Amino acid sequence: MNAIVNNVDESVRELMRDVELGASAGAFRAVKIDRRSFLKYTGLMGGGLVLGFSLSTPADAAAAAAGDFTPNAFLRISRNGSILIFNKGPEIGQGIMTAFPLIIAEELDANWADVVVEQAPVNPAVFGRQSAGGSRSIPDSWDQLRKAGAVARSMLMSAAAAQWKVPVESLSTRDSAVWNGKRSLSYGALAAKAAGLAVPDAATVKLKERKDYRLLGKSYTGVDNRKVVTGAPLFGIDQQLPGLKFAVYEKCPAVGGKVRSANLDEIKKLPGVRDAFVIEGNGKTTEIMPGVAIVADSTWAAFQAQRQLKVDWDETDASKDSWSALAARAAELGKLPVGEKTLVNTGAVDDALKGAAKTVSGFYTYPFVSHAPLEPQNCTAWSHDGIVEFWAPSQTADRALTTVAGALGVPVEKVTIHQTRVGGGFGRRLMNDYVCEAGAIAQRFNGPVKLTWTREQDMAHDFFRAGGFHSLTGGVDAAGKLTAWRNHFITFSQDGKVPSSGADWSAEQFPAQNMANYQLSHTLLPLKTPTGPWRAPRSCSVAWVIQCFLHELSAAAGRDHRDFLLEVMGEPRLLQGGLNTGRAADVIKLATEKAGWGRKLPAGHGMGLAFHFSHSGHFAEVAEVSVDANKRIRLHRMVVAGDIGPIINMSGASNQCEGGVLDGYSTMFGLEITMENGRIQQSNFHQYPLLRIADQPKVEVHFIQSEHPPTGVGEPALPPVAPAICNAIYAATGHRVRTLPLTKEGFSAA
């Protein structure tokens, strides 16, 4: 195996742990700050106090003199009553630019119409986590943001109490004002006075009770929607600077290839080309792989020059991966009931299978897929005045600071990153390879450069959702109860020891803890193609296998699948890994009730149910499909029932579920990435056919707003989609789909 790729995979795996397991739900990670970071922050912002961090500085005094109230880094209330809230997280389409400020505004008791939202500087020493991944934004920041609002509200109340000379207990707040009976003082009127007060310890400030919420749970349009619909420059690719030049960066089509030589002299003579040079890179796919940079006067000139570029690649260590060969090997291995390593073995599976009234076996295959965000990878970088400055559409700008500093060999203090809006994340931009590349080009060029990948490069150089293979056998007893489950998972590894990123299976995964006789083993196939987190990593593929195979078993037993699934869930209890079987049962009941489970359907129609727990979210979904004699399929309706605790922004949360359904459907319907001789075979959307508006089903979203702490919704609505649809296809036709995408089994769109 190639040491380069091993190294890479460890870095991605570390990221995956951070994304998936970084913090326990609802935990408040205290923001620690040192003096230097604080001063850097105040230098950028012109005054402000960190939550729970009280001091007097000249900048603070200046802010106070201006009549502004800056109780912490998230908030500034000016004398005219406008309330500026800084969103600390990357907006990748998940709606955090609206959701985060709403949480602060709720505890502040602000009038939402008074609130203006701006993107915060990237400074994790001040703001804590500044990443978007793992649906962790809401659970990780819920307490921090509530306290940021509550501290300010407490100080405004103290200011009003002093002005009126009344006890603070006699006061209340609403609509950006402090109230004492019928008289009120607006927050703007109190700003200067509040700015002179000591900031209370956030731990001592009382948070609102849920019943008193005025803002949370209602529907809000995104705070930047007006800018989006008028074409304002928001995204990374929209960045403009005086003297900006435009770059491309060509890498080996087979990952791991190095530059032997290139026709640089010819390229430099082409119209509009300013420079062309080889970058050795550091051999990490998450940072800088070897390649050729071209800098030109326009993006088009750079693209044109890229087409003329001829590179002699040294492919000694490059990937030779072949999907057809890997799939053939997996089919052979699938004949073995148990893989090379047993991961879980509870009860006595062999005995249970022998004693089963009915057994079922199946071999499931799903492909690699690409993230394909619509905004191709890009980044603007400028090396000047001893610093390297970036404008990056990253999902992990906080992590990018240290990654980029390490890759470029500069101190982290000399790196500045400006967070831009992100034209789709889906996990792709957890990696900051394109940021590092832009930095490496900027270090060699005098002036700001914008690196833009072509769509073809974006599809070729992804960290793909890994494909996989599952050889399953299960059994039910005479009463139709699930008694045995055996899964030989054939997956991939970069190092021959552990599965590639996103290509593993957790020992806690349902239904391991819901039955007596359960066995899970795996066999690892060698892989060099980079893999990584893709929307609902792991869950986006294994939920399909688990929930379809469960349906195979309930169908074999002649059981109603809803009853069977509820029986497998069992009594309400909390399982290892966070699955709460009571919450699961509640969403299964709600989804089936709303869908009219069991009602008579038109000929050729079928209904399918699936459940999956991931990212702290419990989701059940019911699909209604029709399939004609020519295997032409239509998804008519998808009913989604989810429990993610209290909803922050109802419109935003529903939008995430609607999008999750379409993404899940699109992916399972016709998308696959294949590779031969290490080269990705698909180049652009004509070979990677995302579904279009005519294919949109009616999506209905229902939430159970339980009393559990709120959790994220960018991902957990996606995993049940594919199994719900496949179970519906079985109900409509009796055909069991065991290979994705559906087009591989001859289905097409009606």
Added chain:
Amino acid sequence: MVTLNLRVNGKERTLTDVDPSTPLLWVLRDSLSLVGTKFGCGMAVCGACTVLVDGAPVRACSTPAGGLAGKNITTIEGLARSEKELHPLQQAWIDHDVPQCGYCQAGQLMSAAALLARTPAPTDQDIDAAMAGNLCRCGTYQRIRAAIHTAAGKLSRSKA
């Protein structure tokens, strides 16, 4: 290399020393700083770069700028009727909270604007046909459809 005279959003723009085969997209984005029109695929299959040329939707990534002299080019920056008054589609997009990442939405809006200009009260089938060239990776099609119907209703009322 030629000098190009383009009429973009009602303004005459003169560009010197331009390769006439340069796609309109890059002229808009890199030369005219009109970055609302987006790059998605470069081969006219995703629709992110949709603009109007004499009212018809065109994929700017695959349309050479050299052939557009004398034609009226409208980009997302020119869709609103004025600084204060958005196009009814833009307002409907806001009211329905359509965008997720938002990257495709300029192209979606331009295709929808072309549709409503010739079909003021479109059916779902009309919408399917007119919007087929525009991908939304986030999956906001359900809201796009609803917003087009809302805007169509407002347009027909305002004309009545």
